Amino acid sequence: MNGSDSQSRRTPRPLSPPLELTAVWCCDDTDQAEALLSGREQGYVYQRDGHPNADAFAAACGKLHRTPRAIATSSGMAAMAAGLLSQVQAGDHLVASNQLYGQSHFLIGNECRRLGIEHTLVDPTDPAAVDAACTSATRLVVVETIANPLLRVANLEVLAERAHRHGARLLVDNTFATPHLCQPAALGADLVVESVSKLINGHSDVMLGLLCGSEAAWERVPAVVSAWGLASSPLDCWLALRGLHTLALRADKASENALAIAHWLASQQGVARVDYPGLPQHPDHELAARQFGGSFGSVVTFELPGGRGAVDALFAACPEIPFAPSLGDYCTTWSHPESTSHRKLSLQERDALGIRGGTIRLSVGIEPVEQLLDQLRQGLPGSHA
Ligand SMILES: *Cc1c(COP(=O)(O)O)cnc(C)c1O
Numbered sequence: 001m002n003g004s005d006s007q008s009r010r011t012p013r014p015l016s017p018p019l020e021l022t023a024v025w026c027c028d029d030t031d032q033a034e035a036l037l038s039g040r041e042q043g044y045v046y047q048r049d050g051h052p053n054a055d056a057f058a059a060a061c062g063k064l065h066r067t068p069r070a071i072a073t074s075s076g077m078a079a080m081a082a083g084l085l086s087q088v089q090a091g092d093h094l095v096a097s098n099q100l101y102g103q104s105h106f107l108i109g110n111e112c113r114r115l116g117i118e119h120t121l122v123d124p125t126d127p128a129a130v131d132a133a134c135t136s137a138t139r140l141v142v143v144e145t146i147a148n149p150l151l152r153v154a155n156l157e158v159l160a161e162r163a164h165r166h167g168a169r170l171l172v173d174n175t176f177a178t179p180h181l182c183q184p185a186a187l188g189a190d191l192v193v194e195s196v197s198k199l200i201n202g203h204s205d206v207m208l209g210l211l212c213g214s215e216a217a218w219e220r221v222p223a224v225v226s227a228w229g230l231a232s233s234p235l236d237c238w239l240a241l242r243g244l245h246t247l248a249l250r251a252d253k254a255s256e257n258a259l260a261i262a263h264w265l266a267s268q269q270g271v272a273r274v275d276y277p278g279l280p281q282h283p284d285h286e287l288a289a290r291q292f293g294g295s296f297g298s299v300v301t302f303e304l305p306g307g308r309g310a311v312d313a314l315f316a317a318c319p320e321i322p323f324a325p326s327l328g329d330y331c332t333t334w335s336h337p338e339s340t341s342h343r344k345l346s347l348q349e350r351d352a353l354g355i356r357g358g359t360i361r362l363s364v365g366i367e368p369v370e371q372l373l374d375q376l377r378q379g380l381p382g383s384h385a
Pocket residue numbers: 075076077078101104144148173175176195196197198207208209
């Protein structure tokens with residue numbers, strides 16, 4: 001069969017969307033170019049302003065999040081930057097969680113401040129603290145659904161109501177929950193950020209972010225994404241859409257495994273403490289059960305009394321579990337907040353968050369749970385069934 005034969009066949013659309021690797025599209029004439037570039041006509045001209053793979057991925061995510069608007073960005077941090085830059089300007093004030101992802105903390109604490117945007121850090125599990133921190137200049141309240149690494153859960157419905165009461169919008173980083181566990185917009189959030197690099201893509205081979213939001217919050221978003229160069233790449237969007245198709249299955253299995261592992265760790269003498277919202281002793285257990293409908297996520301944090309030395313010994317004794325400081329892969333991985341995600345914090349700041357040398361963050365994958373428990377038994381001295 002040659003090329004002209006295959007072209008003359010009546011071929012309906014492919015089941016898997018084509019990967020469109022072009023930086024630019026060809027215009028028919030000057031009027032069309034102007035109409036497309038000005039947005040008067042819908043269509044693609046230049047990849048940084050939008051491309052079919054980004055739109056397909058963002059549309060699928062917007063549907064899950066039940067938001068009228070969604071855009072893919074080059075990373076989770078690009079989505080966070082787009083969320084901030086589209087909402088605030090010099091002279092404005094932010095109220096932010098004191099437990100944000102390290103780079104988000106840096107973005108708000110250093111970069112935004114350099115641009116004349118001030119902030120106040122608050123405990124996101126204390127709505128009264130959010131009330132007290134809001135001023136007439138506050139435009140945005142920034143929290144995470146599930147905070148890293150102690151997995152404190154924010155009451156999004158209450159926080160949205162408090163933010164709105166002060167004339168501010170609520171931006172929620174939902175990365176640890178994913179849209180499978182939680183749709184913050186349905187609880188009142190105006191903007192939602194996801195690091196797609198984590199569980200949504202689920203295979204640690206993509207760097208991508210997502211920003212979703214309401215029509216009212218969207219006015220400046222597309223221009224900010226294009227002008228600050230925050231746009232996504234077609235291949236990453238194509239891969240992430242493939243990952244998204246199995247998100248529900250992976251998230252359910254990983255949550256189920258994480259709950260079993262959290263219970264097992266909590267029963268071990270050699271473990272000083274376990275943080276997992278699915279455990280009844282977690283301070284936010286009841287809120288998490290209500291807000292997430294019975295699943296509690298794939299991340300379990302625990303502490304070894306022997307400090308950092310004991311952590312290295314455990315990692316060495318469990319070579320099948322990679323020490324890869326990210327999360328959300330289909331396979332289980334370790335992270336160590338003190339030396340990775342929270343290394344820029346002072347000892348006092350880490351201590352206030354409950355992060356010590358012996359704190360380990362386990363991102364639980366979708367392996368058979370018995371296999372994972374066997375690996376952990378092999379590494380934890382004196383462990384029992
Ligand atoms: C990883 C992560 C980010 C940043 O996402 P990138 O895709 O790595 O840029 C933001 N927030 C949370 C909670 C994360 O875990």
